[in-house]
Amino acid sequence: MLNFSDIKNLLQHNKITDFVKLNKLTPRDVANFANRNTQWAAKLFQQLDPKHAARAFKFLRPKKQEQIIKSLPEEKAAELLNSMQPDDRTAFLEDLSGNHVKELLKILTPENREETLELLGYAEGSVGRLMTPDYVSIRKEETCAEVLAYIRQRGQATETLNWLFVIDEKGVLIDDINIKDFLVVDPATTVAQIMDNQFVALNVNDAQKEAILVFRNHSRFALPVIDDKGVLLGIVTLDDVLRLAESEGTREIQKIGGSEALDEPYNTIPFTSLIRKRAVWLIILFLGEMLTATAMGHFEDEISKAVVLALFIPLIISSGGNSGSQASSIIIRAMALGEIGFKDWWRVMRKELLSGLVLGTILGVVGFLRVAIWQRFHLYDYGIHWQKVATTVFCALIGVVMWGTVSGSMLPIILKKLGADPAASSAPFVATLVDVTGLVIYFTVAFVIMRGTLL
Structure with missing residues (x-):
């Protein structure tokens, strides 16, 4: 098994006998070497058998493919392109500029040129771009x-x-x-x-x-x-x-995480591109979180009268955001697998309402016990109305978690119906939405329960 340094040494020696060893490399090994060694990538492809080179070429990153084709002599580039499967050749050409495609089409055989032009005539992202006409x-x-x-x-x-x-x-x-x-x-x-x-x-x-x-x-x-x-x-x-499927799965996971799809491996994407793809979503989420500060300002009087309420703000809004993120991720994946569609929205809502009620009750009990235990063992003094504080936390957690699960499950379905990408309703986006509404729910519950005592 040749490692990267062995391949480099074989290319440096420039012996015909060494090139035989290179053709015994697997397509994946050739692609891995070429992806990481720009200086030697073109020379490696020059020495490979055209069919072997074509099998490895489809595993290269798009930018690397373009670099190698431009670096190869026209004769070698023609051999490589004409040896590729029609669908692989189409996938490569559709990412290039029009002028570059026109130049490369000139070096294809008449049959391959006609075949490629036909495949390129289908809409981007369609099955026509994926198919090959080589069948029996x-x-x-x-x-x-x-x-x-x-x-x-x-x-x-x-x-x-x-x-x-x-x-x-x-x-x-x-x-x-x-x-x-x-x-x-x-x-x-x-x-x-x-x-x-x-x-x-x-x-x-x-x-x-x-x-x-x-x-x-x-x-x-x-x-x-x-x-x-x-x-x-x-x-x-x-x-x-x-x-x-691997590419689509990667894009969805990156979007769910709150960024644009990177469209290339993390260890090779330029730093500026990485920042640009992540900054846009961070700015959007930051502006969304500013609404949280606005909501807290609206309840400033309540907080000043019952400072103890402020202690539970992180607990309340994070529980809502976490439940919403869970529901969003589960529904997005179910939609990607074709398990549910827009027609199933009511069934999903009923299930998530019940799930939110049960999960909210569980967290509410934990929150209630937290206040009671701390009060009982003098770990913190919540005052003479500690029971109402505990009840507020209990009821607010049920409401916030139910809202989080419903929001997280419905947003992907609604966006899909509107023709948008369901992954755009990513976990951070849902968390931001639930943070703002969670505060409203929390202080509304507090006002109802504590009215006439702390408020």
Whole structure:
């Protein structure tokens, strides 16, 4: 197993025998080295076999891909691009500027150029940008022997042979068949005899996130892609969907944490970009928290009359914020998995209202006991009306936690319905909202319970 220093030494020696060792590296090892060693990345890709280089190229960061293509001689760049799978080549080209794409299209073979231009014609973020046209299509009148003979001749040019796709004379998809079904029957059996006329397909205009859900619900290595008329256009393979799911999951987690998606690994993102993506949300949340100070100013008289109330402000608002953050994270993930949608809002609200009531009661009991125990053992003197203080804390925690769970669960659903990103209702955003409203709930409860005594 070669480490980074070994690879660098092999490139420095510049011997043909050393380059053979480089082609034995796994695609991931090549990509890891290239991502971390800008100076040697282009030279490494120059020495690799084009097909091996193409397999490693798709694991590189977008900026690194662009740097390497620009650094390679035109002949090597052409070999690399023409050796890539159509979907991988499209994913690379769609992130480049128009002028750069135009220049690179010139070095593609006529067939690859036509294929790439067709794929680039689909909307960004659609299944069309994810698919590859490299698949095996067959006719129902063919025999299994003919199908297997065709695979032996042309199978190397396809991305996967796990599934074969049956089309009619107009190219409309009518079935998909696992290749194992051809291996266990008599060679004279026709395709029509083993068809079940049941298949799952993606629409070329579907959002790529939909592809993740379909793959999750069906145990498949590849799925066909059709247009609105049912014509087979290509396939989407599991490796592309897994990379997409990883990317989408990372973006959602970063948004839930209260920042913009970084769109590249943490250890390589420029410091200025890191600050910019985090500062925007921090400013928004800071301005939101300023409303908390405004709310406290509104209840200044109550605080001055019953200073003891101020002791429990952090306890009350943090409990509401924590419950809201919990609910928000759970609902966002459930929506991402397709478990719930807008139609389920009432069921979600009922469940979260009950959850908030139970959780609030549990915390309220703990808060009540906190006041009672401290008073009983003289750890703090809450005065002669300590029972009302404890009751206020108890009731306020129930109200704030219930409001937090409802807010945290409903915000993602509402934003999704409005066409916004549910992850935008992140934990910090919900916490800020509940902080402000939690103060209002707390002091309203205090005014009702303590009126005529401390207030």
